[in-house]
Amino acid sequence: MSDWQDEWETEIDVPSLIIREAKPSDADAVRELLVEAANWMVQKGIDQWRPESFTREEVSSYFDSRRIFLGFAGDEPAAMFTLQESDPSYWGEMNDPDYYYLHRLNVRTKYRRMGLSEQMMKWAIQKTLEDGKKGIRLDCVSTNLNLNLLYQSLGFRYMATRYNGDRQFNLYEWFTTGQEEDDLDFVYFGKWDYDAIQQWAGSPEFLLGWAGPHWQYPLQDEQLDEYLSGANFPWKSDRLIYTVIHRASGQRIGHISLEDLNRETGEGWIGKVIIGSAAFRGKGLGERMVREMLRIAFDILKLNKISLRVFAWNQRAIRSFHSAGLQEQDDQRMTVQFGDKEEELLLMSIDRNSWNLYQ
CATH class of the missing domain: 3.40.630.30 (Gcn5-related N-acetyltransferase (GNAT))
Structure with missing residues (x-):
């Protein structure tokens, strides 16, 4: 494992996740994960997510516009991400409904540095292929080099930089030649x-x-x-x-x-x-x-x-x-x-x- 991954994972026993699509009845578990991640970002001085943004109403509305996936370590929700079929606010003229757009990837604090982000991403890639999509796309804050490195190391290639207010976001798309070797x-x-x-x-x-x-x-x-x-x-x-x-x-x-x-x-x-x-x-x-x-x-x-x-x-x-x-x-x-x-x-x-x- 590379030193840059230390913020995300380390070489300790890694729980094997059971990943399934969330239901509206899971809204409280989803909100808990999002609020915890947002509080961690605030504590670390990362200007990205705000805890107050994740109201019950806001999180419940996700189920109308995107698919939410939870990763369970035993019976406990440990990680999540969402997938949607359109993201014109970031991708603009490149937006294509034949791709999945991944958002809200996060891991519960107690499970960080165990490689769960990588497990979730690899599962999302496989899900994308099984669903017949061209590929999977995502965005991340340009200045968060560790996060950029994580996505690059998982096969995502740089596609563009977009501005949202005074911040820059790099756009990535998963790429394969079709021949793993x-x-x-x-x-x-x-x-x-x-x-x-x-x-x-x-x-x-x-x-x-x-x-x-x-x-x-x-x-x-x-x-x-x-x-x-x-x-x-x-x-x-x-x-x-x-x-x-x-x-x-x-x-x-x-x-x-x-x-x-x-x-x-x-x-x-x-x-x-x-x-x-x-x-x-x-x-x-x-x-x-x-x-x-x-x-x-x-x-x-x-x-x-x-x-x-x-x-x-x-x-x-x-x-x-x-x-x-x-x-x-x-x-x-x-x-x-x-x-x-x-x-x-x-x-x-x-x-x-x-x-x-x-x-």
Whole structure:
């Protein structure tokens, strides 16, 4: 389990939940869960739910507009979520009744840090598939990185950021290729990833080969702290940094980032691309990692051009980048010192029009 999950779960005996759809007669149990969660948020200084919002009348009205599901630990309601078939207030023009929209996920305080959120979410995903929906969608406060990480780690990919008053909400949609062995999850990079990326640094030459000249070997925490500072707030950050997880095995296998994001010029860069786990190299995953960054850059952030630099000797990476749609810019080649010799560094790029045609 990752350190970021500490707020939600830890490695202790996890109760097995019995999950069923709630009935109107369960309204008091549902309200109790919501009020307890809201009180916890107030105590933690989280400006999200308010206890006074969950009146009996309000909670009873949920049964007219959404489906409510309770997770029981023994005979006690321990967790809940709701599903509805429309959510135009957050999803706007993207709203689609062929999806389920999940809200009000919460776990009773005494059962937190036991992995119940993950159990509930996995059950909701399975329920969505059984009901013949295209998928399941949700929103969460952009500044709550732990919550964003939870959803990302469960296969939800970033779709948009929306404003509600003075707060930003990230929209997520569960995604699968249909082949579990091929699914990758893109989870915000954090301090819990430092050890892995430091091991992947390998040597001065290897680090330069995939990370460029901005990092020095050996890769120290201070360099990574600077890299991470201010990152991963999509509506304002100049970089979005991801650890890549192989969903079926749960292994951390790679790293990639969108960097130097300039909303005024509409340009940005892909950087620090590596498949650190040797067992996953040569499987076409590098192309898929790059394509996910291009999807975010063009389809969500609405940038106009994305570029990257790659050493001319790294033919495997160049083939992956070509397959993702990037093209070499022959007039932008340069040489840099690589070990005891000079090496040619290529510029590759793609604009939004080309990306749209490539899809």
